[in-house]
Amino acid sequence: MALTWAESYLGRVRTSVGDTETILFVGARGVLLDDQNRLLLIQRSDNHRWAIPAGAMELGESMQDCAIREVWEETGLRATSLTPFAFHTTRTFTNEWGHTYQQILMSFRIHAWEGELLKVTDETVDAGFFPLDALPGPKSRIVEETLADLASFEATGRMVLK
Template sequence: MSGMPISPYLHSLREVVGHRLLLLPGVTAVVLDDAGRLLLGQRSDNGTWALIAGSMDPGEQPAETVVREVYEETAVHVVPERITSVLTQPPNTYPNGDRTEFVDITFRCRAVGGEARVNDDESLAVGWFAPDDLPPLNELNTRRIAWALAPDADAWFSGTAPRRP
């Protein structure tokens, strides 16, 4: 998975399965601060701005993963508040030929400490953005933000009519 670090667990799987498609559990964080701003990272692999996300490690609960990933990438401490979506992302092929398909759980999270900064090699930049002044984001990230900002919305999952805020 060129451009992004690979966990020891995933590395051990790749030694066995090579580049074949792996279905992987992952999480995404829609992080809000007290001013209602969103935390985003500029990805080092493709330069685009995105929500903070990552893969689960064996033995980890999804909420633990989201807390760990946000801190590892941005140095911000968060508390997960609710699940906003559960979905399978489209398959992705990395430059080295590795193929993945993530089953993603997105959490709305509240920032409770830390100062946003680049905290690992997965981001070129991190920052807080007002919801009406976001950098360009892909459609899935835009939908995740809308679902997270909708007051008292149920979590979206396939098979239901998405509740559009």
């Protein structure tokens, strides 16, 4: 069962430091492309933007385990084979609630998974696989950058570091 925001490590830290301090957000995202090269996107329940499954790490979790858990919580799919391709440490953003975070985030290409796609979860109102030239909107601002990072990794074999 997924933790509530208040129960999560990040939720507890945010409550402790208040709404105005910038805090570190450590997490992972999982990029799934099916055998037709369609990208799995979720439509988030909080802001209704289409996004790549992702989220914050919990204490004791590895970044890989975080990616596996977040994809499972948001889609019902359990990643069984994945490769890290990008590591971001410098992005700072402020969300819709006025909370500012500096992200430390690893992106993983998920090669294999099991399970059936759930379109609606506690964190999503829709989900599906979409052709890269016909992604739905409005999209999270990181979708295009993540796809560019994956293309760079696939072309060079070098992890993208930002």
